[in-house]
Amino acid sequence: MVYNITLLYTIANFDINFYIKILSLILNVPILAFALIGVIGNYQQCVRWIISICVISAFASICYYIVLRYDLISKFDSAEKVQAFLSKYGAYAGIIFVFVQFLQVTIIPLPAAITTLAGVALFGFWPTFFYSVIGTLIGSMLAFYLGRKFGVKLIIWLFGKNAYDKYVKFTQGKDKIVLTLMFLFPFFPDDLLCIVAGITDMKYWQFFVLMLITRPLNTLILEGSLKGFAAIPLTGYGIPIWIAIIAVALVAVVLAFKYSNKLENALMSLFDKISSKIKKRDKAEIKDVYSKSKSCYDKNNIIK
Numbered sequence: 190m191v192y193n194i195t196l197l198y199t200i201a202n203f204d205i206n207f208y209i210k211i212l213s214l215i216l217n218v219p220i221l222a223f224a225l226i227g228v229i230g231n232y233q234q235c236v237r238w239i240i241s242i243c244v245i246s247a248f249a250s251i252c253y254y255i256v257l258r259y260d261l262i263s264k265f266d267s268a269e270k271v272q273a274f275l276s277k278y279g280a281y282a283g284i285i286f287v288f289v290q291f292l293q294v295t296i297i298p299l300p301a302a303i304t305t306l307a308g309v310a311l312f313g314f315w316p317t318f319f320y321s322v323i324g325t326l327i328g329s330m331l332a333f334y335l336g337r338k339f340g341v342k343l344i345i346w347l348f349g350k351n352a353y354d355k356y357v358k359f360t361q362g363k364d365k366i367v368l369t370l371m372f373l374f375p376f377f378p379d380d381l382l383c384i385v386a387g388i389t390d391m392k393y394w395q396f397f398v399l400m401l402i403t404r405p406l407n408t409l410i411l412e413g414s415l416k417g418f419a420a421i422p423l424t425g426y427g428i429p430i431w432i433a434i435i436a437v438a439l440v441a442v443v444l445a446f447k448y449s450n451k452l453e454n455a456l457m458s459l460f461d462k463i464s465s466k467i468k469k470r471d472k473a474e475i476k477d478v479y480s481k482s483k484s485c486y487d488k489n490n491i492i493k
Contacts, residue, residue: 191247191250191251192243192246192247192250193217195247195250195251195254196213196214196250198254199250199253199254199257200213203257213250216246220239220242220243220246223235223238223239224236224239227239234347234348234349237346237347238347241343241347265303267303268303268304268306268307268310269307271289271303271304271307272307272310272311275289275307275308275311276311282311282312283312283316283320286304286308286311286312286317286320286324287320287323287324287327288324289304289324290304290320290321290323290324290325290328291324291325291327291328291331292328293324293325293328293379294324294325294328294329294332294379294380294383295328295331295332295380296380301325301379301411302411304321305317305321305408305411305412308320308321309412314412317412318405318408318409318412321404321408322404322405322408325379325400325404325407325408326400326401326404328379328380328383329379329383329396329400329404330393330396330397330400332379332380332383332384332387333383333384333386333387333393333396334387335384335387336383336384336385336386336387336388337387337388337393338387340384340385340387340388341353341387341388344356344388356388357389357390365391365395365399368382368385368386368391368399369399369402369403370441372399372400372403372404372407373403373406373407373410374438374441377438386399
């Protein structure tokens with residue numbers, strides 16, 4: 190009811206594309222059909238799916254109405270408009286930019302390239318880097334918490350405990366490598382990835398370390414490649430280029446998932462070699478310091 194009331198009110202007040210209207214109205218057909226089947230046949234899982242679809246549809250329709258009502262898309266659809274918005278706040282623009290980057294990871298489906306490009310133009314390269322890392326790191330931890338707190342319960346509620354256990358077992362040992370690679374690419378939705386990470390068996394400190402590694406690298410890659418990405422149009426010859434870039438990213442993720450065990454073993458052996466060298470160096474330094482010391486613990490300096 191909430192979905193349909195909001196939908197009809199939105200259609201009546203705003204000029205919406207004809208195909209979007211038709212698709213939105215047709216969505217009622219499978220919802221009603223599955224609802225009747227679930228209630229009549231007493232299919233509990235079916236009823237749970239319908240409840241979830243209705244809640245998500247109602248929430249999406251309300252958000253869509255708010256976006257149209259306050260014309261949010263046209264206000265933040267370019268780096269220049271985001272820059273003009275931030276420049277209004279003067280000395281507080283940095284704090285607002287951190288908050289915008291936080292929202293970009295959690296709530297607002299705003300491309301990171303737009304906000305980052307606006308930040309570079311307004312603050313410069315390195316201030317934008319630090320502001321972006323702070324905002325996205327806080328937003329990522331919140332999204333991970335939401336995935337851990339509610340996502341797991343929702344998955345178990347929709348699919349059952351056995352299905353969730355099978356999913357965790359299937360992704361165990363592969364999630365860290367694959368998510369690391371996906372976080373490095375700017376094409377994947379950050380907020381959804383953080384929620385998915387919360388659904389896995391990854392611990393909070395592991396995810397925090399993962400964010401400390403990937404967020405700065407992702408921001409540096411994005412800032413360094415903004416001019417190159419901006420030069421590729423979204424029409425004409427630019428379409429096959431974008432398809433090729435995204436295809437390479439997807440292939441890399443699939444290969445990482447397939448060979449995750451080998452990659453993880455290779456990384457662990459590399460870390461072991463590095464740590465062993467550090468330990469040897471530390472022992473050598475300690476031995477050198479001890480040999481040069483003249484403390485009362487030296488055998489030659491004991492008072493007889």
